[in-house]
Amino acid sequence: MIEGTGAVRMHGISKRFPEVIANDHIDFDLKEGEVHALLGENGAGKTTLMNILYGLLRPDEGEIYIYGKKVSLHSPADAIDCGIGMVHQSFKLIPSFTVADNIALTLQYRSEFKIGEVKDTAIDLMKKYGLPPIDMDAEMHELPAHEQQLVEITKMLCLGQKILIFDEPTSVLAGEQIGILLERLRMLAKMGHSVVFISHKLDEVLTVSDRVTVLRKGKVVGSLETRKTNRQELVTMMVGRDIPVLSKPQIEKGQKVIEVQNLNVTSDLGVATVKGASFSVHKGEILGIAGVAGNGQVELVEAITGIRKVASGKVLIDGQDVTNASPKRIIDMGVGYIPPKPRETGLAPSLSIIENSALRDYSLQSSNLSIFLNLDNMRQYAKRLISEYNIVTPSEDLPAGLLSGGNLMKLVVAREVARKAKALVIFDPTAGLDVMTIAFIHKKIIEASENAAILLVSTDLDELLSLSNRIAVIFNGKVTEAPQGFTREALGLMMTGGEG
Amino acid sequence: MRVRKKFLISVASLVIVVSVVIFVAVISYNLATGCSIAKISGLLLQGAVGSKHTITECLVATTSLLLAGLGVAFAFKCGLWNIGAEGQLHMGAIGATFIALNLSAPAPLHMLLIIIAAFLAGGAWAAIPGVFKVKLRANEILTTIMMNFIAIWVVQYLVHGPWWDTTQNVIRTSTFPTSAWLPIIVPGSRLHAGLLLGVACAILTYVVFRYTRLGYAIKMLGANPKAAQYGGVNVPRTIIITMFISGGLAGLAGMGLVCGIFHFLVDSAWGISPGFGYYAIGAALLGGLSAWGTLSAAILFGFLISAATYLKAMLGMHAESLYLIIGLILLAVLARGIFIGQLKRLPGLRGKE
Numbered sequence: 001m002i003e004g005t006g007a008v009r010m011h012g013i014s015k016r017f018p019e020v021i022a023n024d025h026i027d028f029d030l031k032e033g034e035v036h037a038l039l040g041e042n043g044a045g046k047t048t049l050m051n052i053l054y055g056l057l058r059p060d061e062g063e064i065y066i067y068g069k070k071v072s073l074h075s076p077a078d079a080i081d082c083g084i085g086m087v088h089q090s091f092k093l094i095p096s097f098t099v100a101d102n103i104a105l106t107l108q109y110r111s112e113f114k115i116g117e118v119k120d121t122a123i124d125l126m127k128k129y130g131l132p133p134i135d136m137d138a139e140m141h142e143l144p145a146h147e148q149q150l151v152e153i154t155k156m157l158c159l160g161q162k163i164l165i166f167d168e169p170t171s172v173l174a175g176e177q178i179g180i181l182l183e184r185l186r187m188l189a190k191m192g193h194s195v196v197f198i199s200h201k202l203d204e205v206l207t208v209s210d211r212v213t214v215l216r217k218g219k220v221v222g223s224l225e226t227r228k229t230n231r232q233e234l235v236t237m238m239v240g241r242d243i244p245v246l247s248k249p250q251i252e253k254g255q256k257v258i259e260v261q262n263l264n265v266t267s268d269l270g271v272a273t274v275k276g277a278s279f280s281v282h283k284g285e286i287l288g289i290a291g292v293a294g295n296g297q298v299e300l301v302e303a304i305t306g307i308r309k310v311a312s313g314k315v316l317i318d319g320q321d322v323t324n325a326s327p328k329r330i331i332d333m334g335v336g337y338i339p340p341k342p343r344e345t346g347l348a349p350s351l352s353i354i355e356n357s358a359l360r361d362y363s364l365q366s367s368n369l370s371i372f373l374n375l376d377n378m379r380q381y382a383k384r385l386i387s388e389y390n391i392v393t394p395s396e397d398l399p400a401g402l403l404s405g406g407n408l409m410k411l412v413v414a415r416e417v418a419r420k421a422k423a424l425v426i427f428d429p430t431a432g433l434d435v436m437t438i439a440f441i442h443k444k445i446i447e448a449s450e451n452a453a454i455l456l457v458s459t460d461l462d463e464l465l466s467l468s469n470r471i472a473v474i475f476n477g478k479v480t481e482a483p484q485g486f487t488r489e490a491l492g493l494m495m496t497g498g499e500g
Numbered sequence: 501m502r503v504r505k506k507f508l509i510s511v512a513s514l515v516i517v518v519s520v521v522i523f524v525a526v527i528s529y530n531l532a533t534g535c536s537i538a539k540i541s542g543l544l545l546q547g548a549v550g551s552k553h554t555i556t557e558c559l560v561a562t563t564s565l566l567l568a569g570l571g572v573a574f575a576f577k578c579g580l581w582n583i584g585a586e587g588q589l590h591m592g593a594i595g596a597t598f599i600a601l602n603l604s605a606p607a608p609l610h611m612l613l614i615i616i617a618a619f620l621a622g623g624a625w626a627a628i629p630g631v632f633k634v635k636l637r638a639n640e641i642l643t644t645i646m647m648n649f650i651a652i653w654v655v656q657y658l659v660h661g662p663w664w665d666t667t668q669n670v671i672r673t674s675t676f677p678t679s680a681w682l683p684i685i686v687p688g689s690r691l692h693a694g695l696l697l698g699v700a701c702a703i704l705t706y707v708v709f710r711y712t713r714l715g716y717a718i719k720m721l722g723a724n725p726k727a728a729q730y731g732g733v734n735v736p737r738t739i740i741i742t743m744f745i746s747g748g749l750a751g752l753a754g755m756g757l758v759c760g761i762f763h764f765l766v767d768s769a770w771g772i773s774p775g776f777g778y779y780a781i782g783a784a785l786l787g788g789l790s791a792w793g794t795l796s797a798a799i800l801f802g803f804l805i806s807a808a809t810y811l812k813a814m815l816g817m818h819a820e821s822l823y824l825i826i827g828l829i830l831l832a833v834l835a836r837g838i839f840i841g842q843l844k845r846l847p848g849l850r851g852k853e
Contacts, residue, residue: 371714
């Protein structure tokens, strides 16, 4: 491709974060009037690359050309000036403002718009593009997700943006709305816009895109014309070709500890996200649940641990029904939970390591009726966790938030494993950690599995394959166990909605 | 070590902020009145700690600020922005007045019942926004503020209506029987046993947060609500209990005012509180939400309030100008985060983290 043609050309883009290379010399180009899909697993570097294009992140290396002109994007404002617009996964809208207000807010970038004319401009543009009319005076929070997305699109059209980035736009939509959105993306391309479509759903990519670029672990695996490729080829590019061997053989099953029957759970937005999941985990085994993020993992895990209400179906621990029981009851039943991102759920960063060590046990201390904490025990317990897990800290009195990411996660793992729980629910335990810490945490999980039933939900396929005795896949809220002797590609297909 | 350095920076910044604000105050009085800086500083000091009278007056103000401030600290520690201490203080005064006027008992028992009633009344008043928050997700900042007005108007209704003692010159209830008077602890002053109650509550607050499971749950909920839920804390129950205790402590401040100072409940034109419930928020924040911090801040504010009254008498200045200083201190304290950030950037303090 000759320099100077096309809407966007990104050349040799690299972006390093403290513990991971998110983008490693990536080349990406976007032609005028095409839909270009960016495909890859979680953590492949798709969003990082697009955040660089939108000026949210600065690349460590590499050059960006917009319509052949070399640009330096320091902020989204620069990107907007270059005609780039982005629809983020979480909408950037103000819920208490009307549709017109939200659009007007964006237009402050273009002085020629007058506030009073915003409604007319927007309505005219939507008519021109054949978009369904929307009530300009409705407040944003009254609108369903797909209409909010429509407002986001209209915002960019009103700004006159030619280059449109959609970051997993279908993840907030349900059913028929997905098809409608994909048609709209085609229409936008036909009207001369250049569209980047970030996704990890193969069907959508195959339906909508002209070309597809596959990323894997921060690198470009390949860039293909969509009509010249197929599902099989793309899956292989996404997940690799090697045939996995479960490191641990199928073992003789112990007693059933965690059992989930026909479980249905809804998300915060009221969308059904876990749909009729049924599985069981036995003592002494690790059941891995693979899946691309956003397929119902959060809701599944929170329903089992009592943090989220179950819509229907049952959760049983040791044969006892704990459906919709309080988190405390489930803790008391001996269920440990290692949540992802310890700072968000697993810990209170501003409190001391001692206090955080006791988080899951404070209600169990000596007796449930005692008023006082046993401070000596708490300190000894924290010291024990620190030494057994080599947590690097000068003192157990420090706020936990001062620990590094790896040490924080070790603290959470230590706390949950040390309780000698009979069941452990683990969710993405090693995301963003360094290799040494990952190996250490994996070792501890395997040790813990000797006496407990472990449900390991992870978006990292390698992690699952190296730890699990059995593997199931969650896709679109449905949990399916992988058949005997599956290949990595088969798993990849199941994870992306293929028949597997 | 890192933590100690942080603590030092924190204390140093507090001291600097408070001194700068007081210095600015002295300069502006100097400009406004033409008195020399030395004279104003002297008067300020005299007004605060110059005599037995000014010291006890300072501690009288401290008493109300301390009790209400501890209440505020309780709620804030839990991440509950209870701005309703003023209303809860008034409800406490109502509860105390009710028992004081309608029940007769020997002094210690009467006083005990009054204290319990004041705590329950203030607590219940604060528990209402707590319930609203839990059941309806109502923002407690708004509900507690609005309930301040309701509480003050309930006082108005009572003293103008059913509780009005028409034989009095001003609109107020009858005077309490002496069994409902808090004993004076420094003879010849207005300083009453409410201060001892306040110190006892400060000790209790310290104990609750340091040693008890409830305090642990409250701290955890305030520090990270998701972690608290995950750790098995009963979030709705903890919110309501915390609001109840918070309001109860503010209620005790109201009790201290009616039983220790006024010995009756009075029309708001007189008013039992010049906004102690709001200054208490400042005291709690200035004290870093700790029991001892709140106590120290309550004493500092007490000095300032007492000095204000003195300056007013000596220089004919408006007492409001010192309330303005309290406001400035608060503003400075709240902006302290930025200031600490600046301090940390000083080369000597940077060190290795």
